[in-house]
Amino acid sequence: MVALDEPLPYIGVTLFQLLSALVILVVGYIVARILVGVFKRSLKKTKLPPLVIEFLGRFLAILLYIVVVIVALGAVGISVSPIILGLSAAVGLILGFGLQDTLTNLAAGVWIAALRPIDLGEVVEVSGQTGSVSGIGLMSTELKTPDNRVITIPNKLVWGSIIVNYTRMPTRRVDVDIGVAYGTDLDRAIKLAMDLMKNHPQVLDDPEPSVVITALADSSINLQLRAWAKTEDYWAVKGDLTKGIYELYTKEGIEIPFPQLDVHLRNE
Structure with a gap:
């Protein structure tokens, strides 16, 4: 019979470490599911669209599962510092590429809000689209056409294109x-x-x-x-x-x- 504190053949970890890692994985998975459920129920009380709530819930679940796996690996004696550094670099790279357009749209939204080349209710032609301005957000601008269509244009395209304002002058x-x-x-x-x-x-x-x-x-x-x-x-x-x-x-x-x-x- 193998003692709990004796290393197991071929894998070099003790039975106690292996059982601890298994418990951490099971308990961590259950706790993560509970936390994600609570998080999603809290978001449903807001006015966020269901698609956004589901996306945020899945994102939180992935983060929690990664944390559980890292803790479990640490329980069996595996150094997690290189893993954390590798994941940090990968996440930073992904966020850098993913947030590039987001930050550009955000900066363009600030300039639009500050200089006001367009305003709510004005009829404008932007990026080849014509309509009345129905919304100006941090990330995008909405135009409503005469036939009641809504066109959403990223702010970077609004700020980076020629703007024709048909109703600014009296x-x-x-x-x-x-x-x-x-x-x-x-x-x-x-x-x-x-x-x-x-x-x-x-x-x-x-x-x-x-x-x-x-x-x-x-x-x-x-x-x-x-x-x-x-x-x-x-x-x-x-x-x-x-x-x-x-x-x-x-x-x-x-x-x-x-x-x-x-x-x-x-x-x-």
């Missing part, structure tokens, strides 16, 4: 493009467009509206109506002027041409 210029046929009386066409803008109740007198010739295109002379309006009236004014100039030119007999292609056939 007024905006409304541009409406329209083409008239060659041979049109341009002075008359411009006067009609000016009268349309000046008679619109939401078009501002200062700055004064204007009409400019933007191009001599293949099939038309392109005009652009430029009217200033309050930012909140932008789309209403744009819709009214677009519809109004079409109806007015049609009524006054001013031709709005469409692209045309002349084909000449030759008989050999």
Whole structure:
């Protein structure tokens, strides 16, 4: 019969050390399960999503299991210092790579909060996405589109891209493009467009509206109506002027041409 304090053949540890390690593993596993259960029940009382709670619970369980294994290895006389150092280096490397984007997003969030290139409720174009700002967090920014979709953009992409803020200024210029046929009386066409803008109740007198010739295109002379309006009236004014100039030119007999292609056939 082998004594408890005598080393076992081939493995070099005593029976007492082996039994101690086994007890530590069993008891440690049970205690870890209990602690993880208590931890998860506590988190369920908060507003954290179930997915986050499950992730944090599994992370804590892994940490506790590692601690139990290290303690069990120490009970059988194995030096755990190299193991701890190795695990520390591995964990540090993993966290370094894993937290790199997290820290970048956090720093970008601080800059956004400090300099405020965007604010809640503003309509912006960020990283190729357009919508009203519905949330600005430490890690990400949320945009809500006109069709009620929510777009979440990491803060590093918000801070690192060109930001177009459509509603920061109190007024905006409304541009409406329209083409008239060659041979049109341009002075008359411009006067009609000016009268349309000046008679619109939401078009501002200062700055004064204007009409400019933007191009001599293949099939038309392109005009652009430029009217200033309050930012909140932008789309209403744009819709009214677009519809109004079409109806007015049609009524006054001013031709709005469409692209045309002349084909000449030759008989050999």
